[in-house]
Amino acid sequence: MTDRDAGVRYVHPEWSSRWAFVLAATGSAVGLGNVWKFPYMAGAGGGGAFVLVYIFCVALIGVPIMMSEIMLGRRARRSPVNTMRVLAREAGASPIWQLVGWMGMVTGFLILSFYSVVAGWTMAYVFRVADGAILAQSPLGVRQAFGALVGDPRQGLLWHTLFMLMTTAVVARGVRAGLERAVKLMMPALFLLLLALVFYAVRNGAFREGFEFLFRTDFTKLTPAVLLGAMGQAFFSLSLGMGAIMVYGSYLPRRSSIAGTTLVIVAADTMVALLAGLAVFPIVFANGMEPASGPSLIFQTLPLAFGQMPGGAVWGGLFFVLLVLAAWTSSISLIEPAVAWLTEARGVHRAAASALAGLLAWSLGILTVMSFSDWAFEFKFLGMQKANGFFDILDILTTNLTLPLGGILIVAFAGWVMPRALAGEELDVRSRTAFELWSWLARYVAPALVTVLLVFLLLGNYLYA
Numbered sequence: 001m002t003d004r005d006a007g008v009r010y011v012h013p014e015w016s017s018r019w020a021f022v023l024a025a026t027g028s029a030v031g032l033g034n035v036w037k038f039p040y041m042a043g044a045g046g047g048g049a050f051v052l053v054y055i056f057c058v059a060l061i062g063v064p065i066m067m068s069e070i071m072l073g074r075r076a077r078r079s080p081v082n083t084m085r086v087l088a089r090e091a092g093a094s095p096i097w098q099l100v101g102w103m104g105m106v107t108g109f110l111i112l113s114f115y116s117v118v119a120g121w122t123m124a125y126v127f128r129v130a131d132g133a134i135l136a137q138s139p140l141g142v143r144q145a146f147g148a149l150v151g152d153p154r155q156g157l158l159w160h161t162l163f164m165l166m167t168t169a170v171v172a173r174g175v176r177a178g179l180e181r182a183v184k185l186m187m188p189a190l191f192l193l194l195l196a197l198v199f200y201a202v203r204n205g206a207f208r209e210g211f212e213f214l215f216r217t218d219f220t221k222l223t224p225a226v227l228l229g230a231m232g233q234a235f236f237s238l239s240l241g242m243g244a245i246m247v248y249g250s251y252l253p254r255r256s257s258i259a260g261t262t263l264v265i266v267a268a269d270t271m272v273a274l275l276a277g278l279a280v281f282p283i284v285f286a287n288g289m290e291p292a293s294g295p296s297l298i299f300q301t302l303p304l305a306f307g308q309m310p311g312g313a314v315w316g317g318l319f320f321v322l323l324v325l326a327a328w329t330s331s332i333s334l335i336e337p338a339v340a341w342l343t344e345a346r347g348v349h350r351a352a353a354s355a356l357a358g359l360l361a362w363s364l365g366i367l368t369v370m371s372f373s374d375w376a377f378e379f380k381f382l383g384m385q386k387a388n389g390f391f392d393i394l395d396i397l398t399t400n401l402t403l404p405l406g407g408i409l410i411v412a413f414a415g416w417v418m419p420r421a422l423a424g425e426e427l428d429v430r431s432r433t434a435f436e437l438w439s440w441l442a443r444y445v446a447p448a449l450v451t452v453l454l455v456f457l458l459l460g461n462y463l464y465a
């Protein structure tokens with residue numbers, strides 16, 4: 001592909017290897033979505049019923065969309081906005097497809113705005129757990145300590161600011177010196193710690209009860225809310241539908257198997273979510289807590305576990321450090337599409353582009369900080385009571401609407417608009433059957449499933465009103 005549209009001085013970066021891409025994409029996927037969100041959503045969705053639908057969505061929707069995002073990015077080697085524009089032109093389609101890239105950029109800002117606030121709480125917990133104060137508390141005391149943190153806007157804002165600075169600092173350094181270096185250091189450590197925590201839960205928690213909660217499926221629990229929640233979570237957890245994986249794919253060296261790479265990333269992400277559930281629910285049940293307690297779930301269960309554990313302050317502190325790292329390797333992928341576009345299309349220096357993007361997401365984040373104190377308000381969504389106004393609205397808007405919508409458009413573009421021969425060549429899957437399988441999922445199954453679930457969103461809200 002010729003480089004007529006890229007700036008003269010602009011050189012598109014590249015990962016140093018396929019392995020670096022796998023780590024970066026896994027770093028994007030594995031984050032608060034796995035350890036913080038998955039357990040509380042599974043808790044609210046009746047456990048096994050939610051998990052079953054989730055895995056179904058990951059396999060039938062997540063896999064073909066991730067392959068499509070990587071493929072489109074790698075072919076065009078540009079930011080998502082320009083990737084969509086250039087590939088649409090190549091296919092003789094309307095330039096309007098670049099709107100997919102724009103929607104993704106906006107979604108990235110919206111997600112990062114609340115993501116950073118929650119990541120800020122995990123930073124605050126590093127200190128609270130490590131100094132032991134919170135560990136000596138009863139379940140009620142732990143709950144109150146969490147309420148005191150999130151209910152204080154000054155503390156919320158302080159930690160949110162700090163986390164946003166950390167995010168922009170990495171992105172400002174560029175793809176190899178910033179993103180790649182960060183993920184190479186952080187990802188292996190996170191994985192080891194999670195295993196240690198599950199091991200602890202197996203030995204000390206009500207493991208049987210937790211396991212059964214997560215894997216026993218009660219089909220009466222499959223309401224529209226659970227179906228839609230599980231699909232949205234699949235998009236959120238795999239970082240799909242907004243161009244994060246697309247922009248990472250644009251830095252991927254040419255010759256690497258997209259199908260194999262996708263399966264590794266998806267398997268790692270799903271495993272971390274399930275392991276997090278297996279670490280959290282046994283502790284929830286052992287302490288007579290409520291599995292559906294919402295966004296506060298892990299902040300109330302993990303300190304209790306560490307409180308009973310020898311060396312709990314050290315292990316607990318470390319665990320929250322690693323949760324911060326997991327969030328960090330995800331947050332950088334949330335503004336990378338915007339930073340890539342600013343540097344490539346507008347000639348903005350990377351450091352300035354990162355600062356600008358960070359500032360925008362930071363400002364939006366104030367809405368979330370205030371959602372847990374002065375500006376909190378309640379509303380109903382699909383029959384579920386939501387208590388944290390703007391935070392819940394931003395979460396629902398992105399997870400349940402713009403990510404699935406972006407995903408469906410990306411996969412439809414890859415399946416229908418891009419010439420079939422070209423897709424076949426880019427994906428380069430060894431067997432014809434594998435290509436046909438991708439094509440069938442990308443053209444029919446994924447778009448149809450997402451459409452049905454989005455209709456549920458509209459109908460369900462109407463029915464439950």
Ligand code: PFF
Nearest residue numbers: 029031032033236237239244
């Ligand atoms: N996948 C991340 C997580 O599970 O925490 C969140 C995320 C990152 C969502 C990047 C979307 C995205 F583009």
